[in-house]
Amino acid sequence: MRAAFGTTFDVEGVYLNTPSIGVPPRPVVDAVAASVAAWGRAETAPAGFDEAVASARRSYAALVGMPETAVASGTVVSALVALVAGALPARSRVLVAEREFTSVTFPFAAAGHEVVEVPVAALPEQARGADVVAVSVVASADGALVDLAALRAAVGPETLVVLDATQCLGWLPADVSWADAVVAAGYKWLLSPRGAAWMAVSDRLAARLVPAQAGWYAGGWDAIYGLPLRLHDDARRFDLSPAWLAQVGAAIALPWLAGLDAGVVHDHAVGLANRLRAGLGMPPGDSAIVSVRREGAAERLAAAGIRAAARDGAARLGFHLHNTADDADAALEALSGGAAAAR
Structure with a gap:
């Protein structure tokens, strides 16, 4: 369970695959589950x-x-x-x-x-x-x-x-x-x-x-x-x-x-993406999505239990509301093969 932006997310481990499928906050899950349950009771x-x-x-x-x-x-x-x-x-x-x-x-x-x-x-x-x-x-x-x-x-x-x-x-x-x-x-x-x-x-x-x-x-x-x-x-x-x-x-x-404050959300997501970019020696960017073109990058992330995607010959990672600096550092450690430096 993670708390962020006034809500909670049932995320376990490091999930950096929002560009493929977003992780809903708990109230969204609860609303859909309640609707499914009502459907099952013939109440819809x-x-x-x-x-x-x-x-x-x-x-x-x-x-x-x-x-x-x-x-x-x-x-x-x-x-x-x-x-x-x-x-x-x-x-x-x-x-x-x-x-x-x-x-x-x-x-x-x-x-x-x-x-x-x-x-x-x-x-x-x-x-x-x-x-x-x-x-x-x-x-x-x-x-x-x-x-x-x-x-x-x-x-x-x-x-x-x-x-x-x-x-x-x-x-x-x-x-x-x-x-x-x-x-x-x-x-x-x-x-x-x-x-x-x-x-x-x-x-x-x-x-x-x-x-x-x-x-x-x-x-x-x-x-x-x-x-x-x-x-x-x-x-x-x-x-x-x-x-x-x-x-x-x-x-x-x-x-x-x-x-939500759109500027705060942007700074959170792009800030985490740039934390990873900096650790990998990449220039800062203006996107919450990071494309890493390194040999075996997607495989190293998967081996570390980090959920991301392989797109267009690169590992693709996305940082959103539920993500933290620890997620960025875990991805850096997996991609660099060593412990992420504290920042």
Whole structure:
């Protein structure tokens, strides 16, 4: 059991794999467990989950700095990005970062658009000629940050900007409210069960989107049988029917995260990442994700019982709310083969 940021986490050992799966605080676990137990007792009803969906939507809006009415609720990032891909003219030019997470790139490629990969540092300078720029704010593979200010300044007035905030929301204070779409999955840094995702959309993009995946939830309780088509008049018309238990967890996790001091969270996570970087002789960085390209790094971490990931030929570690200096030092000891110096 660990106490951090006013809550507790049932973490044993050293867990540095939040970029793959986040560790929920105890209240999130308890809420989901209680909902499962109520389901088992036949005490649930569909309408009973509506407030959880609404609470998670409100908090996502707060986290990205966009209106609640602009937020669509879904289950996975790729399905939400597919709505954008489907709204574009044929063979639109979509600029993405090299080695971008495929939930961002595949929907555009599958829709037949021209998807052009460039180094993430080159995105701003090449953005003006694109119909769409689609990029992760923080790269999944190595934690690299896109220069949001430079990108915002560089895009032309007709260029749509789609930001995947999956690897940044929950630890990185960043202004993403100017983008046309800000999409994120909840099961990593937002510490929610898998099956909850959201996309906030600008007015100009919302006017172009077709609710091609619309079911009854996109219209509400008055739209469960028969025609004509009747959908919500805000971004809820793009909703997918929710994965209820995932939304129950998100309704606890997201309001709590939105209420934390974002600067303090950032300094905690990046400070621990830089503690590890310093011990390994790496320059300081601005990311909570550390990519270690050393022979056998992932294997040494695993042998020490430290849970991390292997991505793109490197060991990938992520530091979040439950992590401590002891975690960073344990990773350093495993990676360097010696005791971490006290700092």
